[in-house]
Amino acid sequence: MSSAAEKLSAEFDPITIEIIQSSLSAITDEMFATMRRTAMSSIIYEVLDFGVALFNERGELASSGSGIPGFIGMLEPGVAAITKKFDADDIRDGDIFMLNIPHHGGVSHINDVVMILPVFSHGALIGWLANKAHWVDLGGAFPGGISPDATEIYQEGLQLPGIKVIDRGEVNQAVLDIILINSRVPETTKGDFWAGVASMRAGQKRFLSLAEKYGDDAVRYAMTDYLALGEKIARAAMADLPKGAFTAEETLEDGRVIKAAITITDDTFSVDLRGNPAQTKTSLNSSRDATFVDCQMIFKAITSPETFGNAGSFRPIELLTDEGSIFDAKYPAAMSIYYETSMLLFDLLWKALAQAMPNRLTAGHYASICGTFMGGPHPETGHVHGIVEPQLGGWGASKEHDGVNALYTGYHGDTFNVPVEVTEQRNGLMVDRLALNEASGGEGERIGGKGILLDYRILAEDWWLTMAYTRSETGPWGLEGGLQGSTNYVEVVKANSEPVRYSACTAIPLGVNDVVKVYTATGGGYGDPKKRSREKVLEDIKNGYVSKERAKEIYGVDG
Template identity: 70%
Template sequence: MTQHDTPSPTRNQAPVDPITVEIIQSSLRAITDEMFATMRKTAMSSIIYEVLDFGVAMFDADGQLASSGSGIPGFIGMLEPGVKSVRAKYHRPGDVGPGDIFMTNIPHHGGVSHMNDVVLILPVFAGDTLIGWLANKAHWVDLGGAFPGGISADARDLYQEGLQLPCIKVIEAGQVNQAVLDIIQANSRQPDISKGDFWAGVASMRAGERRFKALAEKYGTPAVLHAIADYIETGERMARAALKALPHGRFDATERTDDGIELRTTITITDDVFEVDLRGNPPTRADALNCTLDATMVNAQMIFMAICGPDNLANSGTFRPIRLLVDDDSMFAARYPAAVSVYYETTVTGFDLLWKALAPALPERLTAGHYASICGTFLGGPHPETGQALGIVEPQLGGWGAAATRDGVNALYTGYHGDTFNVPAEVAEQRNGLMVDRLSLSEAPGGEGRHMGGRGIRLHYRIMADGWWITTAYVRTENGPWGLDGGRPGSTNFIEVVRASGERSRHAACTALPLNAGDVVEVVTAHGGGYGDPAERPARQVAEDVKNGYVSPDRAAEVYGYRGDPA
């Protein structure tokens, strides 16, 4: 069994006036915001500059999360173990110095979710003193492997998923190790894009380094170290105060996956501990639907933040009350070299499971189930005009569950995404060589209740050249999102491939499925679960739903007893 706790902070005891401390702490977030903006403006691939599939963060000298920037929560939450993996490997005097940048992408060794999510880590020095670390983690579109884009639910081990970068020093004292970049480019199906995204990550961290060092020069190193330690301690105080205000007790939930596997969790809340127990779940799978312990810890962190206050600080101190219990070598704590390329579907399923356990006890804070699939859609092939090889990634929007007081939100990303966006149709068409024939709310039935679950989407990609492919691994393709208090379950996630000949095929998961000019990929994402008895939904509201196309007249008659517009 693995128990995962957050360590205690260290604190420099230098006296600093509270106004200066507040200014320095506000600057920490400004630094990570600048890192985020730099990455967004300089990246080469649309998964980074449009979707914002990356995260940045700042750490104290011991590798504890001090300030998290915008980005995907799952990325930011995993970066602390990444920094600590560098400190563990490069622990001798002189191993780490000014101008060094480290690179890692092996999920089981700390800081990484799957191998496409490359982590860059930079130590920050004020003179000869190490004052902290900066990290950047972003999804690179291709790092080799057996499958285009490195993604496949069918992968059997890490070796099939791409090039491994085992916590290496890619830049030393400001000098790039060109051999490493050459190896990366030689293994990538899109070498120029990979090279560009690497240098974007470097630029992001160097921007943060300049600001971090300037902060130490302006206020003095002791003051900065004191302010960072105080910031972490403040995060802990806020978290423990919020924990005391939660309902205490034991909260259980189970869920059945599309392939019939039962998952379970028990959450125990006391004055001092927020314990997430995932023991008893299936062992590591033979496919890529596994995730590492670090990824599972992020689920506990995210649900803790969701119920304790999303606007609170998010640093190492914030997560100190969390205790995670997981069986070793399980699908929630896979060991090297287990395949994890579609880890995101397992983590979002796990996150939804924790949500389900707590939602009945916290109806004012948590909704019914949402579409709970990243719905990562990987497409590639030659650009129809230039012939350049492309590989693009787009997670999909979906419906959120209804709340006790209102309908669910339409077409929003999952709770795992954070500050991410869909690729605009104009970018998909101009840059990625596709045509977007349709983007609308889905008309599928599901999610009815006193309050209705948010609507998923229907998105149609038209392929414009021969020799394309698609890879997907959606979950919630058989069992829709759960309702609450009598609300109906939501609909399901899937794709349909419509060939130019008119032939149709439906898929939940596929790997490099061939596509040619004229084929259309129809993406359909799920509605969220409903809340409350559908019979209690006001007739005028049902009529408005029919008018807006949220529900068909026949479905409204079946579920709500609709007999036409009461006006």
């Protein structure tokens, strides 16, 4: 601890400092609630596809609110991108910045728009607030801006290179006009923009009240102390981790091999991703910032998942990548489906550690965001809109428990599915069926959780579908003799036609009474299936988890 910090430590009592630290969490909670209540699109107010965070004056993550961990983790380099681009004299009270270019820091793909607000108290910078949310459409060659077929970022939508959209409290109307004219859903885009502004201004009000009550120095010290505590907790938890090198690899459906090596020592958690495939002329690429978040999430999961997360929590992590690889893609690589690359990596890191940590990590889960993008005119109003929905899937079994049915991926955090009633009323679709997927797979002494079967019926002409699901050919991996799970894919059923199966597609046309059938995977099983008790197998048959024929084949149980 520096002499200045020691002086401040003696000046402030620990109870006051803890109150301030708890208040930081309350601030981000209020930011989250404000965004949820004011957003226009269901991907934000229902799915909760966004994240908020608070930073100290140096741009280090001090408090992470609810939301998608992958979003929150990328916001710190987003603040760094703004401080790198703008001189200190050009960052003023009342400013709000926007950025959405993933290669330049803090962004995942163009649709995930980052908004950043500097907080000044008594004329000096005291911290930063940030908000990141998935906007439904920002133009580009494809509706919704998402396409597995994109070859460069220019096709994916309007780029916002760290611009000042609000200058000392005054909106730059020209910038906002450019954003809205490039969106296929300008009313929704405008609403989500102002929801982001409202979220940060709510946080700013609470942040300044905290500084006014306890003083700027106390708040600054509390944030510094909070980061030190986060690091202390993380390093203490590392003592219980297995030490050594752990590796895993997967063969992608196009034949390429991805690999990861994790080395854990007393002081470091090192992830080596060198030697992976080069970035592609598709959008299955991710930035280094997105890759680092994967490392943060798996590290947090195995160290202290029950405690808060801040910049200090992740100081033991080291990351090695090759520039220009799929995990560290360079401009102008397309990245609209970066989330599938990130999900593949998260699952790969999980797999590398699972053999050594069977009490903490399960067998593989469905490991795809299964992002489903649809749009067209509402059948009642004719208003053209787009919708975005990630899908639920099955989690892998563990040493002690069966896998969980119909849950979002480990990447999603506090995400929820859109209720059927909202989908039908607001989005103009009919949901014919939402049920557990009965596909075989994931059998073991402990069984993998089930994915879902979701049928969307289209009710108007001129609709479209875009999607890209990984694990569509090879299911989630099992552990200790548990069987592989089933797979993720979509079937499109048109009138008087056979179903057509897709693992990826871009803006395929849909019309009245076409049905989009979503199938998500069962998680991997754990342990030899022959060790599953007869009573449990009979219960599985009763619950529809396994057919009588499959039970006899795999478990040797005649139901």
